[in-house]
Amino acid sequence: EIKACLFDLDGVLVDTARYHYIAWRELAEELGFDFTEHDNERLKGVSRAASLNILLEIGGITLGEEEKARLAEQKNNRYVEYIAKMDSSEILPGALDFLKECREHSIKVALGSASKNAMTILNNTGLTPYFDAIIDGTHTSAAKPDPEVFLLGAQAVNIAPEHCVVFEDAEAGILAATRAGMRSVGIGSPETLGAANLVVPSLQQISVDALRESFAAI
Ligand code: G6P
Ligand code: MG
DSSP states (O other): OOOEEEEOOBTTTBOOHHHHHHHHHHHHHHHTOOOOHHHHGGGTTOOHHHHHHHHHHHHTOOOOHHHHHHHHHHHHHHHHHHHTTOOGGGBOTTHHHHHHHHHHTTOEEEEEOOOTTHHHHHHHHTOGGGOSEEEOTTTOSSOTTSTHHHHHHHHHTTOOGGGEEEEESSHHHHHHHHHTTOEEEEESOHHHHTTSSEEESSGGGOOHHHHHHHTTTO
């Protein structure tokens, strides 16, 4: 039986991936190299500090910890400027309806995001009231694919992992769900999310009934 749905934020509920991308690309430009949308795939679901390390690796640049902290802050300041202007129009198709449907079926709803900006995004888009628990980058010590963020989410809503379903757009997130002992639904393409139990293009293609049918065993 499905008793809780755990949602990643960026790329699953809201369209923030492009803001992350623009902010990282601006930083790369300043450092003197190109950062493509293809490169950006590697940053999805990855923490801010780890993202910067990947970016610098792509640019072939080695920097000290202090300078890296400064650049991460610079990127985040830009990103925060973008998300400050967000509103409900940036909720991804099908997300709001599915969150409401979960509530109607008394399925617990939790957030499991690596972002330290999750609260700003949830508040600006009006999504906060749909959650029973919110676990974000300010609560975790280990990044996906570590299962910590989802295990904390399940604990917060008091549901055992085997009754939880995770919704993720990043490969690292699907792996985190599996390691947490949870089922997963990949939001995006089967090419990158093949490890998920089910893959759909967006939350528009999912309903509680369809989910129950797919995961009849739980
Ligand atoms: C999500 C996004 C990543 C981002 C990370 C940290 O997982 O998919 O692209 O780097 O959150 O976000 P933050 O807002 O804390 O920099
Ligand atoms: Mg994501």
